[in-house]
Structure formats: structure tokens, C-alpha cells
Amino acid sequence: METTVSRFLKIVLVVAxxxxxxxxxxxxxxxxxxxxISALLAYILDPFASYLEFKGLSRTSATILIFLALGGVVFSxxxxxxxxxxxxxxxxxxxxxxxxxxxxxxNIEGFIKETIPLLKGQDxxxxxxxxxxxxxxxxxxxxILVNLVPLFTSVIIIPFAVFFLLKDGRDMKKHLVxxxxxxxxxxxxxxLHKMDIQLGGYLRGQFVDSTIIGVLAIGALWIxxxxxxxxxxIFAGLANMIPYVGPFSGAVVAIFTVLFSHGSGQEVLYVALxxxxxxxxxxxxxxxxxxxxxxxxxxxxxxxAIIIGGQFFGMIGxxxxxxxxxxxxxxxxxxxxxxxxxNLI
Amino acid sequence: xxxxxxxxxxxxxxxVVKENMFTVLKRIPVFQDLGYKExxxxxxxxxxxxxxxxxxxxxxxxxxxxxxxxxxxxxxITVGRENKLLVLLSNGxxxxxxxxxxxxxxxxxxxxxxxxxxxxxxxxxxxxLMETNPKIGNKIMFRLSQxxxxxxxxxxxxxxxxxxxxNVLQSELETLKKGKKD
Numbered sequence: 001m002e003t004t005v006s007r008f009l010k011i012v013l014v015v016a017x018x019x020x021x022x023x024x025x026x027x028x029x030x031x032x033x034x035x036x037i038s039a040l041l042a043y044i045l046d047p048f049a050s051y052l053e054f055k056g057l058s059r060t061s062a063t064i065l066i067f068l069a070l071g072g073v074v075f076s077x078x079x080x081x082x083x084x085x086x087x088x089x090x091x092x093x094x095x096x097x098x099x100x101x102x103x104x105x106x107n108i109e110g111f112i113k114e115t116i117p118l119l120k121g122q123d124x125x126x127x128x129x130x131x132x133x134x135x136x137x138x139x140x141x142x143x144i145l146v147n148l149v150p151l152f153t154s155v156i157i158i159p160f161a162v163f164f165l166l167k168d169g170r171d172m173k174k175h176l177v178x179x180x181x182x183x184x185x186x187x188x189x190x191x192l193h194k195m196d197i198q199l200g201g202y203l204r205g206q207f208v209d210s211t212i213i214g215v216l217a218i219g220a221l222w223i224x225x226x227x228x229x230x231x232x233x234i235f236a237g238l239a240n241m242i243p244y245v246g247p248f249s250g251a252v253v254a255i256f257t258v259l260f261s262h263g264s265g266q267e268v269l270y271v272a273l274x275x276x277x278x279x280x281x282x283x284x285x286x287x288x289x290x291x292x293x294x295x296x297x298x299x300x301x302x303x304x305a306i307i308i309g310g311q312f313f314g315m316i317g318x319x320x321x322x323x324x325x326x327x328x329x330x331x332x333x334x335x336x337x338x339x340x341x342x343n344l345i
Numbered sequence: 346x347x348x349x350x351x352x353x354x355x356x357x358x359x360x361v362v363k364e365n366m367f368t369v370l371k372r373i374p375v376f377q378d379l380g381y382k383e384x385x386x387x388x389x390x391x392x393x394x395x396x397x398x399x400x401x402x403x404x405x406x407x408x409x410x411x412x413x414x415x416x417x418x419x420x421x422i423t424v425g426r427e428n429k430l431l432v433l434l435s436n437g438x439x440x441x442x443x444x445x446x447x448x449x450x451x452x453x454x455x456x457x458x459x460x461x462x463x464x465x466x467x468x469x470x471x472x473x474l475m476e477t478n479p480k481i482g483n484k485i486m487f488r489l490s491q492x493x494x495x496x497x498x499x500x501x502x503x504x505x506x507x508x509x510x511x512n513v514l515q516s517e518l519e520t521l522k523k524g525k526k527d
Contacts, residue, residue: 053477170473174392182396186403186467189392190410193469341408 033313034154036320038161043200044207045166063167067159187342191334198330203323205290206241212286213240213278217250220274226254227261236275238319240282243302247282251275297325369416369464372437374492378484386481390474392465396457409444409451411467418461424453433458445471445489 025032045066052062165172173192180188214237221229236250254271297305302322309321370376370384379387393416396402403409405424413420415438422431422440431453434440440455445468475482 050473050477054479171389174390178392178394182394182400182402185392185394186407186410186465189467189469190408193410193472196469343404343407 029312033316034157035161037154037316038158038165040203040320040323041158041162042165042169044204045162046169047200047204049166059170060167063163066166067163184342187338191338194334194338195330198334199327202326202330206323208290209282209286210237210240212290213237213247213250213282216278216281217254217275220278221254221271224267224270224274226258226267226271228257232257236278241319242306242322243297244299245306247275247279297322297329301325301329366416366464369414369437373414373439375412375439375442375466375485375488377488379481383478383481383484386474386478387466387485390466390470392467394463394465396461396463398457398459400457402455402457402463403441403451405452405454406450408448409441410448410469411465411471412439412442412445413455414439414464414466416462416464418463419458420461420463421456421458422453423456428454428456442489442492444468446493 048066049059049062052065053059057065177185177188177192214233217236218229218233221233226232232250232254235253236247239246239250242249251272254275255268258267258271302325305321305325306318309317309319309324311317313320366388367381367384370379370387376384376387391414394402394413396418402413402420415434415436417436420434420438420440421428422434423429424431441451444451445466448468471482471485475486
């Protein structure tokens with residue numbers, strides 16, 4: 001009798017602990033998102049640091065050099081893009097007040113809801129969101145920083161975290177591995193290595209692919225004189241990470257923008273053609289080159305991953321849902337295989 | 346090649362007294378060519394593991410990915426279900442180095458004979474080292490191939506001797522048979 005009671009107590013305690021952990025994780029999920037994004041960025045940058053190490057630098061100097069280079073890129077990007085961006089934002093703000101724009105957003109919303117069925121029930125409130133964001137952006141730099149505290153923290157925290165993860169990641173990994181019991185130690189080491197090979201190629205490929213598509217889209221839209229070409233290009237690049245819907249949604253946003261800036265049918269055709277060509281380049285040239293290792297996910301898996309990502313972490317969640325699903329899949333398969341080979345199951 | 350020849354530490358030097366990580370590492374043939382700074386880089390990627398008495402380090406037929414160096418303690422190398430003892434290794438010895446190159450199944454089990462502290466050196470870390478610090482990686486790889494070539498040479502010699510003996514025995518057997526017939 002006593003044993004059943006203590007057993008029951010044990011189960012209750014374990015369940016309570018699990019609930020507490022889940023609650024804690026959901027309570028700090030925005031922080032977790034920051035950490036995950038930082039870890040992903042550090043992981044993507046790791047080969048560069050290794051290359052610089054190979055060239056004879058210490059890990060610390062390699063990390064510092066990478067940050068200086070990245071800082072330079074970001075700075076020059078803003079230096080060249082801010083005039084264009086501020087012009088876009090200004091005209092966007094002006095445009096947003098008009099009736100046509102409200103119509104535009106209704107249409108876009110309707111279209112998005114139609115294209116992405118999972119959003120049907122939700123009120124997107126695109127216009128309100130956009131207006132709010134743009135108002136914030138349009139205010140002075142100081143006001144932006146004050147208004148967008150979360151943005152501010154992520155802008156500060158992410159580079160900070162990336163720096164240390166890049167510099168000390170290997171030691172951190174070693175310390176974590178050293179906590180694994182002897183019985184599972186070698187298996188864990190092997191597992192991490194295999195995952196690294198699979199995921200490294202996959203994530204870095206995705207990143208490079210997105211960057212190339214984004215740049216191509218910005219260039220094409222700039223040539224075609226589409227308004228807000230920078231914003232749409234960035235969106236297209238990011239969205240490209242999502243299979244099936246992603247490439248499409250970039251084009252859709254661009255086409256609607258042309259339509260509602262009183263573009264002719266011909267212009268719409270050109271934009272559609274431009275995105276078609278970009279997709280062609282992506283599929284024929286870029287993807288075979290950079291996506292050496294793809295993680296095969298079933299379309300259904302992808303859709304559900306995006307829904308779940310959106311439910312938990314909003315827009316960012318939807319973007320990182322597919323890579324995350326890939327990570328989970330690779331981890332599960334490799335863990336299962338290793339466990340079998342080590343006769344654990 | 347007999348199992349003993351494969352597992353015994355044929356490179357072991359006698360009369361070793363004081364042990365710290367560097368003196369241990371310096372004596373491992375794989376790290377023989379490395380200078381102080383290079384050894385420090387290697388030290389960073391080694392995993393220090395502690396084992397209780399009778400704890401299994403790895404089992405025969407499990408996949409292996411690296412070698413272990415005995416920092417202090419004693420390790421039994423055994424084969425088969427009945428755990429036939431092949432060799433007892435102690436401070437400064439190493440085992441499992443084949444797995445660094447050929448990540449296949451372990452050909453024997455390793456079990457701690459007493460409280461033991463090991464330094465693990467594994468294939469993924471060797472790969473990383475070769476990528477970030479090819480100079481060190483090459484030195485290690487060269488020594489590793491040398492060690493395996495040496496093993497191969499010893500094995501070939503032994504093989505030859507055994508063949509010669511087999512021939513002698515066979516001809517003796519034949520003369521015996523002939524003698525019986527006659």
C-alpha cells in the first residue's frame with residue numbers, strides 16, 4: 001500500500017515538474033526565440049570562423065573579424081538603403097491613409113487568407129499592423145528605440161549572443177557533452193557529429209538561398225520600378241524558406257503592390273515574369289548548388305509545422321517552422337539509428 | 346595476427362612515474378610530433394571521462410568513433426561473451442585508435458578495472474582539427490598511419506611465420522601419412 005502511495009506521489013511530482021517546465025518555457029518563449037535565432041546565426045557563421053582559424057587566427061580574433069565584416073556590410077547596406085527605405089516608408093505612410101490603400105490591404109488580406117487556408121479564421125489586421133509599424137518607424141530614431149523595446153533588445157541581444165556562441169560554442173558543446181553519462185557518451189558524440197553534417201548543409205544552404213533570392217528580387221523590382229522594392233524583396237527572400245507557399249507569396253505581394261499603385265496589366269505581367277525567372281534561377285541554378293543536403297519533408301508535415309510555428313511564435317515562427325521541422329526530423333532519425341546500433345532499443 | 350599483438354601496446358615505454366596530461370599526451374605516439382602549443386590545442390578537444398570499477402567503456406560490436414588514453418587507472422580489454430581477457434592496460438596506454446580512422450564496430454570490449462580516468466579523442470574532433478588546424482591534423486594523421494602500417498608490418502611478419510610453420514607441419518603430416526601407408 002505504502003509503495004503505491006509513494007509511487008503515485010512520484011508520478012504526481014514528475015507531472016508537476018513537467019507542467020512547470022512547459023509553463024516556464026512558454027512564459028519565456030520570446031527569449032527562447034531570441035536564443036534560437038542567435039544559435040542559428042552562429043551556426044551558419046561557424047564555417048567562416050573555422051576558415052579564419054585555418055588561416056591562422058585564434059577563435060576570438062576570427063569571431064571579432066567576422067563581426068567587423070558583418071558590421072561593415074550592415075552599415076553599408078543601411079547607408080545605401082536608408083534613403084530608399086525612408087522614401088518607401090514615407091510614401092507608404094502617405095499611401096496608407098488613402099482609401100485605395102485600405103482597399104489594397106483588404107484585397108491582400110483576402111488573397112492571403114485564400115492562399116493560406118490556415119489563416120482563414122484569423123483576423124490579419126494587416127493594415128493596422130502595418131500602419132502601427134510604419135508610424136513607429138517614421139518617428140525619430142530615439143522614439144523608435146523607446147517604442148520598440150522588444151526590437152531594441154533583440155537588436156542588442158542577438159549580436160551579443162551570436163558573438164559568444166560563435167566564440168565559445170565549441171567549448172559549450174564540449175561541456176554539455178561531458179554531462180552525458182558514460183553509457184551514452186560515445187553515442188551522443190557520434191549523433192551530434194552526424195546531425196552537424198546533415199543540418200549544417202541544410203541550414204546554411206537555406207540561408208544562402210534566401211539571401212540570393214532576396215537580392216535578385218530587390219534587383220528585379222528595382223529595375224521594374226516597383227514601389228517598396230526593398231521591403232518586398234526582403235519579404236520574398238525570407239518567405240522563400242517556406243516551401244510551396246513561400247515563393248508564391250513574394251510574387252503575390254509584388255503583384256498587388258503594382259496593381260494598387262495603378263500599374264498597368266503589362267507591368268503586372270513583367271513582375272510576374274520576373275518572379276517566374278527568379279524561381280527558375282532558384283530551382284535550376286541556386287538550389288542544386290547550395291542546397292546540397294535537403295531534408296525531405298512531406299508537404300503535410302510542412303503545412304502543420306507552419307501552423308504550429310505561427311500559433312506559438314507568430315510570423316517569425318512560421319518562417320523558422322520548416323527548418324525547425326527539418327532539425328527535429330534529422331535528430332529523431334539519427335537518434336533512433338544510433339540507439340539501435342548501440343543496442344539500446 | 347593474434348589478438349594479443351593487436352591490442353598490446355607495442356609502443357609503450359617503460360619506467361613512467363609522474364602523470365599529468367601533458368606527459369601522458371607527449372608519450373602517445375599519435376601526438377609525438379606535436380609541440381607544446383599544439384598539444385594545448387589537442388588538449389582542448391579531448392574529453393576527460395571518469396569510470397568506476399567494472400564500468401564498461403565500450404562494448405564489442407558497438408560502433409566506435411575514437412580512441413581512449415588512460416590518464417590514470419587500469420582497463421581490461423576483453424573479447425567474446427565469456428569476456429576473455431586479452432590485455433590489461435594502465436597509465437599512459439591507449440586503445441581503440443583504429444576507430445579514429447575506421448569507424449566500424451569495436452573488435453573488443455573495454456572495461457575499467459579500477460577507478461579510471463580516460464582522455465577520449467574522437468573522429469569528429471579529429472575532422473574539426475584537420476579543418477581548422479591542418480598542421481596538427483596532418484602530424485596526427487601521419488603518426489596514426491605509421492602506427493597502423495607498423496601493425497600491418499608486424500601482422501605480415503607473423504602471418505609469414507605462421508604460414509612457414511603451417512607448411513612445415515603440413516609436410517610433416519604428409520610424411521607421417523606416407524610412413525603409415527608404407
